Amino acid sequence: MNNQVFDGSYKFTAKDFFFKVLNGSAQGILIGVLPSAVLKYVLLPFIKSGQAWAMDFNAILVLFSSFIPILIGVAIALHFKMKPLDVGVMAIATGAASGSIKWATAPAGFVNPVTGVKSVVPGTVYIAQGAGDVINAMIVAAIGVVVIWLVAKYLNGFGAVAIILSPLLIGGGVAMVGHWIAPYVGAITTAIGNGVELFTSLQPLPMAILIAMAFACLIVTPVSTVGIALAITLSGVGAGAAGVGVVATTVVLLINSLKVNKPGTTVAIFLGAMKGMMPSVFKKPIMFLSFLATAAVSALPVALFNVQGTPTSAGFGWIGMVSPIQSMLADGPDKVFINHVVSVVPGIVTWFIVPIVAGFVMDYLFSKVLHLYSPEDFKQDM
Numbered sequence: 001m002n003n004q005v006f007d008g009s010y011k012f013t014a015k016d017f018f019f020k021v022l023n024g025s026a027q028g029i030l031i032g033v034l035p036s037a038v039l040k041y042v043l044l045p046f047i048k049s050g051q052a053w054a055m056d057f058n059a060i061l062v063l064f065s066s067f068i069p070i071l072i073g074v075a076i077a078l079h080f081k082m083k084p085l086d087v088g089v090m091a092i093a094t095g096a097a098s099g100s101i102k103w104a105t106a107p108a109g110f111v112n113p114v115t116g117v118k119s120v121v122p123g124t125v126y127i128a129q130g131a132g133d134v135i136n137a138m139i140v141a142a143i144g145v146v147v148i149w150l151v152a153k154y155l156n157g158f159g160a161v162a163i164i165l166s167p168l169l170i171g172g173g174v175a176m177v178g179h180w181i182a183p184y185v186g187a188i189t190t191a192i193g194n195g196v197e198l199f200t201s202l203q204p205l206p207m208a209i210l211i212a213m214a215f216a217c218l219i220v221t222p223v224s225t226v227g228i229a230l231a232i233t234l235s236g237v238g239a240g241a242a243g244v245g246v247v248a249t250t251v252v253l254l255i256n257s258l259k260v261n262k263p264g265t266t267v268a269i270f271l272g273a274m275k276g277m278m279p280s281v282f283k284k285p286i287m288f289l290s291f292l293a294t295a296a297v298s299a300l301p302v303a304l305f306n307v308q309g310t311p312t313s314a315g316f317g318w319i320g321m322v323s324p325i326q327s328m329l330a331d332g333p334d335k336v337f338i339n340h341v342v343s344v345v346p347g348i349v350t351w352f353i354v355p356i357v358a359g360f361v362m363d364y365l366f367s368k369v370l371h372l373y374s375p376e377d378f379k380q381d382m
Contacts, residue, residue, distance in 0.1 A: 006082045008153030021145070024076030025138045026224035026275075031075075032068035032131065033226055033312060036061035038320035041329065065312075066128035069098035069137035076141045082148065085162060089171040090144045096171075097140045097178025099186070100132030134231040136185040140178035147174055192232045200238045205303040208241035209296050215245030215315065216295035217288055219274045220253075220281045225315030232311075239309030240302045240327055240350075246274075246317030247351060248295035251359030252287075253277055256367075256378035265380060272319035277380055284377040290366045297358035298350075305346040324351040 004010050012020075039061060046054030073094030077087040095101065106125040111118050147170050151157055158165040200207040211234075218225045228234070229242055253274060257266040268276060281287050301307065313326035328347040342350070366372045 004081065006080045006086065006149070006152070007157070008149070010080075010149060010152075012080075017142075017145070020079040021076055021138060021142050022224075024079040024141070025072050025134070026227055028071035028073070028075040029068055029131075029134065029224050029227040029230065031071050032064045033230070034320070035064055036312075038322060041322075041325050044329075063128060065131045066100040067095075068131040068134065069100050069140075070095035072134070072137045073141050073144065076145065080145060085166055086148050089148065089166050090141060092167060092171045093144045093174040093178065094137045094140045096175040097182065098132040098134070098137040099182055101126055101128045103127070131230055133182060133186050133189060134227055135189050136178060136182050139181070139185060140174060143177060144170070144174045189232055196232060196234060196238050197236055200236060200241075204237050204306075205300070208237055208299040208303040211238050211241040212245035212248065212295040212299035212302070213292045215242040216249045216291040219246045219249050219315075219317070220278055220291070221275075226312075227315070229314030230311050234314045235310050236308045237302060237306060239311065239314035240307035240323075241299050242314040243309050243317050243323030243327075244298045244302050244307075244350065244355065245295040246315060246319075246323070247355045248298045248359065249291040250274060250318055251355050252290050252294055252363055253378065255359055255363050256375040257380075259375040260379045270318065272316075277378070280378050280380045284373050286366075286372045287377065289372065290362050293362040293366070294355065294358045297362070298355040301346070301350040301354050305342050305350055307342055307346070307350050318351075327351070 036058075040058060043054045043058045043061075047058060070091045073090035073092075074087055077090040082090065103124050103126050106119065106123055108122050109118055110123070110125065148166075151166075151170060158169075196207070196211070200211070215225050215228075218228065225242065225246055229239060234242060250269065253269050254266060257269055257277075265276075307327050309323055309326050313323045316322035318324070324347060327350070328341055328344060367374060
C-alpha cells in the first residue's frame with residue numbers, strides 16, 4: 001500500500017486515511033510554527049534595539065504561521081503520494097478556506113504597505129493573520145483527498161483538461177465548502193478552548209494535572225501537541241500544564257535512552273524528536289504509566305506558581321526552550337495570551353527540577369520496583 005500512486009485504483013482503509021491526514025497535519029503545523037517559536041526570543045533583543053534586519057526576519061518567520069493551512073494541504077497530499085497537480089490543488093483549497101488569510105474591501109486611496117502604490121478605485125485586500133483554524137484546515141484537506149480520489153476514479157482525473165478543471169472545480173469547490181463550514185468549526189474549537197480555560201481558572205490543580213497527563217501521552221503519538229494547542233487556542237495555566245506534560249515524557253525517555261541508545265538518538269529526543277520513539281512506546285504501552293505519573297507530579301508547581309503559556313508555546317516543552325521562556329518573559333511577542341509571568345527560580349523549579357526529579361523517581365518505581373519495563377524497551381535507532 002505504501003508504494004501506491006494516488007489515482008482511482010488507490011486503496012486505503014479508514015485507519016490509513018486518518019493517520020495520513022493526522023501525520024501530514026502535524027508536519028505542516030511544525031514547519032509553520034517551529035521557526036518562529038524557536039527564534040523569536042533570540043531576535044527580541046535586536047528588535048528592541050531597532051535592528052531593521054531583525055524586525056524583517058521576525059516578520060517573515062511570523063508570516064510562516066499564516067502558511068500553515070497551505071503546508072497542511074501539501075504535507076497531507078505528499079503522504080498520499082499525489083501527483084504535483086493534486087498537491088497544488090490541495091494547497092490552494094486548504095489555504096483559501098482556513099481563515100489564515102482574510103479578505104476585505106479597501107476604499108479608493110488605499111496604500112499598499114509593500115509597494116507603496118495608492119489604489120485609484122475600491123478593491124479587495126488580503127490580510128494574513130495567524131494560522132487560521134487548524135481543525136478546519138484538516139477537515140478541508142480530508143475532504144480534498146476524498147474528492148480528488150473520486151474524480152480520479154470516476155472521471156479519469158478530468159483527463160487532458162485537468163490542469164484547468166482540477167484547480168477550478170476541486171480547489172475552488174472544496175475551498176468554498178471549507179469557507180462555509182469555517183464559522184461552525186471555529187465556534188466548536190473556540191468553545192473547547194474557552195471550556196478548558198474556564199475549568200483551569202475554577203479548578204487549576206486538577207485541570208493542570210489532567211492537561212499535563214494528556215499532553216504527556218500525545219507527544220508520543222501521531223497527534224501533534226502543537227496542533228491541538230493551536231487548534232483550541234490553549235493558553236494560560238492550561239498551556240503551562242501542557243508544556244510541562246511534554247517535558248515529563250521527555251525526561252523519562254531521556255533517562256532510558258541514555259542507557260541503551262546511540263548519543264545521536266538521545267540528542268534527537270532532547271531536541272524534540274519524541275515522536276520518533278513511537279515504535280518502542282507502542283510495543284510496550286505500559287510505559288505510558290511512567291509518563292502519566294511524572295506528568296501528574298510535574299503539574300503541581302504549574303498550579304502552585306500559576307505558570308502560564310500561549311497557544312504557540314503549549315505543545316513544545318523543552319523544544320527550543322519555548323515553553324519555559326514564554327512563561328518567564330513578561331514582554332514576549334505573545335503576551336496577549338498571558339497575564340502572569342513567573343520569576344526565574346519558580347520557573348526553574350517548574351520546568352526543570354520537579355520534572356527531572358519526578359522522572360527519576362517514577363522511572364525507578366515502574367522499571368526497578370514494579371518491573372513493568374526495562375531500559376532495553378526504549379532501544380530505538382533514529
